[in-house]
Amino acid sequence: MPGVSRRQPNTGKPLADSKEFTWTCPLPALTSDRILLAHGGGGKLMEQLLESVFYPAFSNPALNNRHDGAVMEVNGSRLAFTTDSYVVRPLEFPGGSIGDLAVYGTVNDLAMCGARPLFLSAGFILEEGLPVETLRRVVESMRAAAALAGVPLVTGDTKVVDKGKGDGIFINSAGVGIVETDLAIAPRSVQPGDAVIVSGDLGAHGVAVLSVREGLEFDAPVLSDAAPLWAPVKALLDAGIAVHCLRDLTRGGLASALNEIASARGVAVRIDESRVPVAEPVRGACEMLGLDPLYVACEGRFAAFVPDSEADAAVETLRRFDVCRLAERAGFVAENPAGTVLLRSRIGGNRVLDMLSGEQLPRIC
Amino acid sequence: MRYLDEYRDPEAAQAIAARIRRLVTRPWTVMEVCGGQTHTIMKSGLEDLLPPEITLVHGPGCPVCVTPLAQIDKAVAIASRPETILCSFGDMLRVPGSAGSLFDAKAEGADVRVVYSPLDALKLARANPSREIVFFAVGFETTAPPNAMAVWQAARDGARNFSILVAHVLVPPAIRAILGSPSCRVQGFLAPGHVCTVAGYEDYESIAVEFRVPIVVTGFEPLDILDGVRMAVAQLETGRAEVENQYSRVVRREGNAAARQRVDEVFEVSPRSWRGIGDIPNSGLRLRSAYREFDAEARFPYAAPEAEEPSECIAGLVLQGLKKPHECPAFGTLCTPEHPLGAPMVSSEGACAAFYRYARRQPAAAEHGEAVGR
DSSP: OTTOOOOOTTOSOOGGGOSSOOOOOOOOOOOOOSOOGGGGTTSHHHHHHIIIIIHHHHOOHHHHTOOSSEEEEETTEEEEEEEEEEOOSSSEETTEEHHHHHHHHHHHHHHTTTEEEEEEEEEEEEETTOOHHHHHHHHHHHHHHHHHHTOOEEEEEEEEEOTTSSOSEEEEEEEEEEEOOSSOOSGGGOOTTOEEEEOSOOOHHHHHHHHHHHTOOOSSOOOOOOOOOHHHHHHHHHTTOOOOEEEEOOTTHHHHHHHHHHHHHTOEEEEEGGGSOOOHHHHHHHHHHTOOGGGSOOSSOEEEEEOGGGHHHHHHHHHTSGGGTTOEEEEEEESSSTTEEEEEOTTSOEEEOOOOOSOOOOOOO | OTTTGGGGOHHHHHHHHHHHHHHOOSOEEEEEEEHHHHHHHHHTTGGGGSOTTEEEEEEEEOHHHHSOHHHHHHHHHHHTSTTEEEEEOGGGGGSOBBTBOHHHHHHTTOOEEEOSOHHHHHHHHHHOTTSEEEEEEEESTTTHHHHHHHHHHHHHHTOTTEEEEEEEEOHHHHHHHHHHSTTOOOOEEEEEHHHHHHHOSHHHHHHHHHHTOOEEEEOSSHHHHHHHHHHHHHHHHHTOOOEEESOTTTOOTTOOHHHHHHHHHHEEEEEEEETTTEEEEEEEEEEOGGGGGGBHHHHSOOOOOOOOOOTTOOHHHHHTTSSOGGGSTTBTTTBOSSSOSSGGGTSTTSHHHHHHHHTTTOOOGGGOOOSSOO
16 A cells, blocks of 8 residues: 555554554454354355355255245146254244244245245254243244144154253254245346335344343333245235245345345345334334344345336235235335445435344444 | 434435535535444435535544454453453454454353443343453443443442453544644544533533634434534634534533543543554543452453554554545455454444445446335
8 A cells, every 4th residue: 555654553652752643453354264153144154154165065956046945846846945943042032932933934935935835844952951831832832833824843853952052942944835836936037127025014023032132121012023924925926916036034134135136136126215114113122222123133024026017016915914014115126236235315315235244233332 | 213213304414415515615524533423424325415525534433443452362361261251342242353353252162242231241240259250341431431330339349250351542632643643634523422422522622722623513313414514514614613512412511420420430541552553642541540450451461462464454544534445455355344454344333344334336426316216
């Protein structure tokens, strides 16, 4: 860097004596040869992990579509298959439990492929010392969730690990579904000009969980938005909407989901902040905790990419469902700048809405 | 949301922007001192609303960015001791020391916890009498009162397993340092509203007089910052150099007397090293001798080794307002939030991270269209 001289930090004379006022930065480059929490955060580090470890090892046509679930042709039918692991803490939170998530998370991944969920599996990893009563409550919430989603849990597995080697309950669930449309619902189908629809208000799940962790209290508690999404998705398909892509807004929130699609399809996504619904208590909690609701996890919300001409019909269809009553057309797809999500802020400025980098942490001041 | 939506109103923002356009007759460079203000500017795309004559440069008000490497190495060393639980605000965990960050230490088994208040760390000390609880006390005047309160309560309760690792810095000496530099191009300042909430703004009055520079105590919402810019530009255009208070709904000239008193009781002013600068006289806080037993540096002696600095990083020039983050050749290529070369790329308050998150790949202004509503 011409004109920039350097000296070691913290060893120079007091500033007042220094003729040459030079600020330099003494940090070494960060390298991590270990798994960090952020590798599971749904952001950039996770993407790097997928790119560097998993995709090279397992590459095949179904996996390489990089959708929420894999879709495969079997005997003339298109099957969707997905799996997910649940490690949420606390196990129970306002509006749900790890059991609800294990059902809804998996059936929603199938719904995002345009697939009716048919069967679920569940693998339980229990920690020694877990009260059986807690397990009963979680299992009961799974039963109720599976009934609501209309899908039977047909096989399972249980393991117990030493005390201290788990966090109460970890659940892995997998689901098989059948694709009920001829549309190719995937990032590759997204077209410039498509409307981007957000199915409801964002961030309630993440805030419900955080409120327990951080001991936050609200006048009316914020309940998790965990809910099954096949019914509204099916309604879109039944209404003849040419759905191009669906993505549930789980880890990493709306921002990460839109970035994944913008980057996978090589298009720009433009979002208007004032059109993205966020409930007041969620906004308030995010303000206090220094979080951006656009990055906070939901468990019953999705983004839909549909042709501009069908957007109003799609929003109207979705709003008939309680879980989607706040559905809103929030943006559109453009050609440039490819791979980028741009946000028009409330006051009318423009900025990049980047993918989450590392854990979303509270700010200092 | 009351008290927030009023300060994010699009029409009011346009009205203030129009007033700035009417005021301005020539180029002016204004520095917002606090990283929280930088964050708001980038997050709301506020520069799109300003006339081209106004250049905003981003100041050193990011506590994570100016915490010396040696202090981070000390924190990592303390965290790595089996008997300790190291507590910190979240941002500090990501900043790499010379041998990894606190996050890395956590991945290797150290007990590192994010807390929202030093009083939570003190609670942890009460709940874990067999462990040593160390709170990493970084920050400007804003975070000094709760840290002082935690130490004061620890002393009152006789908590023997609680200590703090102090890396406190003060804003006015840093502003003096920037203005004292021969290469300084800053013509007006937006002073940090929350620092002034605690410390008041009397200390800034002598700076305004001595350096003939307008200083506007400014808040953190988009309208606050636009209004702060308007007040600074009005002073510059009329040749005034005063301290004005835009953030009067929160800040008083004398600050918060009770908070200042508690800080003064527990801490005393001391020389401090700032990352990348070296020492600035009277620019930090340390524990008074009566509270020295709560000083983690005394409790866990550790000599930090010298660290190599990456030659590409121009963080110092960015913190001084001489360069914008994207003018750095390493920006977005060698230096990203995942592989930061400098602390301003790590912290959410840091100017480089704000640019990276909100302004990278920003298309030319002409391409900005209506986002929705086609």
